[in-house]
Amino acid sequence: MKNKHILITLLIGIIFVTLGSLFKIMHQTVFGLSAKSLLSTGLLIEFIAVVMLFIKLIKNKKIKKTLNS
Secondary structure, X not given: OOHHHHHHHHHHXXXXXXXXXXXXXXXXXXXXXXXXXXXXXXXXHHHHHHHHHHHHHHHOHHHHHHHHO
């Protein structure tokens, strides 16, 4: 997994959350989806991106030396 994959995943999550909150404020639906589902999906995608980032940090040996000292 590369850094750009993590960044792209995080950006997709941010887009979903932004659209979800916009449509929640306007009380509208998007293609039959509720704003709640957009917000939930966006937050789940952002959570996955953060987990991917933590896994990347844990596997990096240089970071381990820095954290242990």
